[in-house]
Amino acid sequence: MCPVSTQVDSQRTYLSGVLSVTVEQFEQAKSKLSTLKDDPGNEVKLKIYALFKQATQGPCNAPKPGMLDFVNKAKWDAWKSLGFISQDEARQKYCDLIGSLVEAETGSSAQVSAQPAGSGATYETLLVTKEDDITTIKLNRPAKKNAITTEMYNEIIAALEQAATDDSVITVVTGAGDFYCSGNDLTNFTKIPENGVEEMARRGADLLRKYVNAYIDFPKPLVAVVNGPAVGVSVTVLGLFDLVYATERATFHTPFSQLGQSAEGCSSYTFPKLMGAAKASEMLLFNKKLTAVQACELSLVTEVFPDSSFQSEVWTRLKAYAKLPRNSLALSKQLIRSVEKERLHAVNKAEVERLMERWTSDECFNAVMSFFQAKAKL
């Protein structure tokens, strides 16, 4: 909560039914920003920038910077992502954000910020719901084909931690829009911290290890409802799900070599085990894209459904499954997976170490540049 706004409740005004901060409170928040001692990190700085622009100028109307103008493109994207929220709401969010940063530094809300996001928690990149004993984690950046930003990795980890302990029976991961997920957001590679690419690689590796661990350790039945094409890390972790239901429109590919990278998500172990070494190599080394039916034939997918009836058939089935005795389901899942857990953690660790080296390589740098250059020419 914003300390600035809570100090002077009487100065708050109601506009269109929305609690709003005064101009004075907004100015106070602005000056508090310069007193912060800790760098809040690029993601948060971008959010502050975007909220400030929205609060002072309204929705983004600036021309889109070129793809190679990384910094200005990231700022523009952040501002644009606020859509048409009102200047009032942006002022309120700006104050709340700066208030929470100030409070975190002074220690008064340290406990709150250390807690995983829970039911009732708001996520920026996910829609998390609980209904019919099913917790659904929906990746929610459809305009970017649900590419996974650093923030989204953290939010998925938090949502899985929460789902692991809530009273739902089954947990589902799915995507908003026409894609399931386009994998790692390639702009993650353009957010280089002050201490350089090595530091970016170290942080990325740490986050990826935690992310994959969240799937390895997940204690209840975990189901992927693959509503469209899936790419990269969203495909590799499928080997850690208990069921994978796919629309016939879905495709599956892992363009690691093309990106100068290497396999992750425990796929260097789960894929050969599921489909045999030769088929796994075609995917993981040579970027072979599978149709949903081919993925099902190779045991990566449990069952394929016609696109027109996909949602209704899958959800009818999942709702029935969620009525089964919860402890029996969870304990059976744990029996199936526990034999492999130690090995999977070791595989995850080894894959992440390899990737950390890859992310500082010329091969990876050149591949990511090619992606953005190709876009810039469009």
Ligand SMILES: CCC/C=C/C(=O)SCCNC(=O)CCNC(=O)[C@H](O)C(C)(C)COP(=O)([O-])OP(=O)([O-])OC[C@H]1O[C@@H](n2cnc3c(N)ncnc32)[C@H](O)[C@@H]1OP(=O)([O-])[O-]
């Ligand atoms: C961490 C572990 C190691 C890595 C593991 C991996 O996941 S490796 C795998 C890594 N993944 C890849 O290599 C996939 C790279 N992406 C693609 O190949 C294609 O975008 C596509 C086939 C996913 C969709 O093609 P389409 O013609 O249907 O749609 P479109 O292209 O017009 O996209 C719409 C908007 O979304 C944007 N966007 C989409 N994906 C990403 C992304 N990953 N990143 C950032 N942005 C992305 C795209 O730029 C565009 O934004 P704009 O211009 O509106 O600001």
